[in-house]
Amino acid sequence: MISPTFLTMILIGGGILFLVIFFHYVPFFLWLSAKVSGVNISLVQLFLMRIRNVPPYIIVPAMIEAHKAGLSTITRDELEAHYLAGGHVEKVVHALVSASKANIELSFQMATAIDLAGRDVFQAVQMSVNPKVIDTPPVYAVAKNGIQLVTKARVTVRANIKRLVGGAGEDTILARVGEGIVASIGSADSHKDVLEHPDSISKVVLHKGLDQGTAFEILSIDIADIDIGKNIGAELQIDQANADKNIAQAKAEERRAMAVASEQEMKAKAQEARAKVIEAEAEVPKAMADAFRSGNLGIMDYCKIKNIEADTSMRETIAKPVSSSPKKPLTE
8 A cells, every 4th residue: 555655745746846837837926027017917828928939037027127118019919029030029128218218219110120130229229329439440541642641540420220220330331431531642632731631531531421321320530540651652663663674674685686696697697608608619629620631721820829829828827917925934
């Protein structure tokens, strides 16, 4: 038989298990907190939230916060639908309460759309109340006189609630401000004008309407620092001079190569002419032999020719300049 003590332990354990399951699916204390706060919600609705996989501990505190802030138009079904869509219920309610206290027009539909778009709607409301300062990276620009300026600016922006959905972010603002700074400095005749009047950059950039299509409204653009960089104009002139020098050297090398080719061609022609002379001189002995055979040339004539050749060779040798040879030192 089962002892009474064991039965008592089974009953106590079963009762505890029943209470745990009951308070899990029927959050009684959460319902009591809602009733005390003036939020009208039933235990059946809390049980059905559990069935729909909607945590009551997120929906009910949001409803209490909205009710205490005077936002009675927000319903439980809207909060549940936003949670099931993947939104952040707490941030949306915080943003609506902050917007209401700051007299900023923000509807529940707009807040949920901003949240589902991936933006922090509560932070956006805070930026509408307290503008944010964005520091731009160093912007390099060159004035007309060729001097480079390195500029840093601070952009004060305020979130535009109506353009948060589909509006561009901070990166677009920084890119447009950098473009405006480059254009403003590039239109200056001298870098000295920019250094004397840095506020001219802010005026030019602000008049361009750089916040169009973005989720922000630009309040001011302040130049934080301007430094003088490289002399780009001088570097470009040096590069151009080097390029011109290289071109001139290439043309000179081309003319030298053509002259060398022409010289080699003339040498080849001279060698060809010498070859023809040697070829013609080779025919002389043959002609003399034919003259001997035919009787047109006698032995005395041949001797006279040799004497003339010897005399000519002697004259040429005498006419040649004597090469100066170094004198030998006299030895004692």
